[in-house]
Amino acid sequence: MAMESANRPSPPGPLGQRKAEKIDRLAELAATPPDERGGSVVQESFRRLRRSPMAIVGGAIIAVFVILAIIGPYIAPYHPIATIAIDQVRPGVIPGPSAEHWFGVDQLGRDVYSRILVGARHSLLVGVVATLIGFTAGAIIGGVAGAAYGLGGRVGRAIDSVLMRFMDMLLALPTLLLAASMAAILRPSLQAVMIAVGVAVVPIFARLLRGSMIAQAQRDYVLAAQALGVRRRKIVMAHVFPNSLAPVIVQATLTLAVAIIDAAALSFLGLGNPDTAVPEWGVMLAQAQGQIFTRPTLAVYPAVAIIIVALGFTLLGEAMREALDPKLRR
């Protein structure tokens, strides 16, 4: 362990350091040897997960969210951009909830309930795609660095060092700031938000996978494979890499929550889809701000929607982390 940390400088600043420590702890978890029952880490963790109320609540929220995101547009009572109640709105006058419009209408007479439902798909899409971008790019960079480190040699260490110091630099920046800068460089669009949020989480995945691979390298099965004469390259690619993915998947769940919040934040700041009529929770929140004196409740619906979904992913992610972590096992 002491030798490990010597190879692991932290990114500058207290924020980056805290983030890095959290990631490194998760990376070590997968390397913990199986407990006395003899099941694999993943099997064991899944068994624990099923008994955790946190995981059940989180999973249920996510399940409902995913179902709504898929069927939302079909069950929405109105078209989300149809200004059906435009006759009833005036500057400073917005009708509240009614039997026809459960959440009321917005400043252009559009049904807020329908917009929230349809907006769910958008949020899910952005969250998943951004996480996939971060996961893929992070896995490649982290995998290369980890493999280079594992394969050894001066060149390997150098490659690892260069890649990881660059990742640490990115890690030192708050994700939202990094994402906002990225989005500002790209032209505001849906794709820009996905890329920006995705890029912002790349260093998390990279550091995590690399750390996890290095932790795996100390395991007995690697030693056994080496003793059997398996080539180093094969050990890294076929054994170490796949076994290192468990904590990365946990991280992906946690990252989905961050991605959804960050994507909403970017849209809120006007860096998202330029066609702002398309319902999106962040945009809805920004527009509600203009009506804060007229009908403050308009801000509540998208805000609560974002909070609940982010809570779902966080609960499930934390439960998974707990299930993996022997120190937190009860």
Place this chain on the structure above:
Amino acid sequence: MRQRRLKAGIAVGAVAALVLSACASERVEDAEDLGYDPDATLIIGTAGEVTSLDPIYTADGESIRVARMIYDTLLDIRPGTTEVVPGLATSWDSDPSGTSWTFELRDDVTFHDGEPFNAEAVCANFERYHNLEGAAQSPPYYWRLLSGGFANNEPEAGLGEPNYQSCEATDEFTAVIDLAEPTSRFPRLLSLHVFGMHSPAALEEYNASDLGPWGDVQWPEYSTDHPTGTGPFRFVEWDQATQEVRLERNDDYWGETPTVAEVIFRAIPDETQRVESLLTGEIHGFDLPAPAHWDTLEAEGMNLLVRDTPVNLLYVAFTQEGNEALQDLRVRRAIAHALNREGLVNALMPEGAEVATQFTPPSLPGWADDVITYEYDPDLARDLLAEAGYDEDNPLELTFLWPTEVTRPYMPSPQDMIELFAPDLEAVGIEVEPISMVWGTEFIPAVIAEGEGDLHFLGWTGDYPDAFNFIGTWFASANAEFGFDNPELFEKMAQADQTVEEAERIALYEELNREIMEFLPGVPISHMPNAIVLAPNVEGVVQGPLANERFDQARILTE
């Protein structure tokens, strides 16, 4: 016990007496008082900062609002009206040809730096405008509008021959300005504070005319730190860190003495924050509150001064250059029929706003009551598009540019506007790509100078009460914004501009308005009342239809 009660009674009595006497003495002071505090500081919130304190280089409301305090103009507008009245000039007249204008000037005015105001100073100002060089030829939008060019036009500026010829001080307080051709713009455009009179000595001392060679503008010291006029307030400082411009009373002002000691313009870019600042008493008022906030502001007891005969216009422009579809009149008509303008006006604009039928507001002479109108009729729009060869298999694709970070007197919330109009166009089968741009830095250069995009929102607030100030702004010559060439129309426009006889000119304007609506270079959307809001303890500000309030007679009432 009883004694203690007595003591308490005495004490209460004493306190009451003290309080009462204090009140009485205050009341006495009040009676001597004017009812307002002449040493008060008036703080006005603004949506943005000034671009330059030398107004000839500006054309935006935020800058001109500050210039109005520091400078006086030859002609003025009577507060609360559109009537042109004497300013620094007591009278003005032209020869029959309308090209030689004689201005009689006030003889009791001095500049803030002690220099006298006279005919020579006036001519020095006009000669300065006329002889601007290099980068300084780029920002003066209104001089280019007034004269059409400079003494030595920069080749890159794309300007024509200047209409301004010369200025001569025939005696100490008489200036004669000669033009090549008569124009309806002159002299009324001189009432705009862009043409405020500067101290010639200060102009020279602080290099006011030196903005560097053509290309990037480098603001001289005069534009940032030393504006020197004759107005009711002197400049103190422009703090770019706190985004505040601070002015102090000019005690030697030739007009009515200002009733506040200091005025601060503080930039607060966020509307919601401006409302909060006003409600908490941090500022005394701000211009153009969003219509959605009017009720709230009034309910909180604020003074909402509504300019209810709006001299403004919001429109959707078609940029025809490089777009064959928009060059087809059927397509332009289809778009006009597809837009639910009434829906937009009702949902976003305050009471009194109306759908525009033409590119001139009805309050100006020259507005024609018999122009061709385009009712909201999606079916007709679809038919017209089909006629022009566009249908589901071959849809018309258009970009629609809209500005962010702005409220103008004619435009309450661009984002809501695009969210109404883009679906309207999509409903008739047009594929719309909305593109948002930041107002000052991206949107204006893109649509005005570059002619980017296919459709965009823009509008106009009148500078002076004449129809040419509207239609002449867009349709007097080929420009990038509308991107069409119609020599016949331009010819007629020039003819109207040069017609000196008022009635004749107005008849020409009416005819032009009819022709423009047949040609349909864009869709006029609306004329909108707008407001300025002040704290309940501020009096003496009169709102004007041209949104040109001065705050020199504002009174901050003592409680």
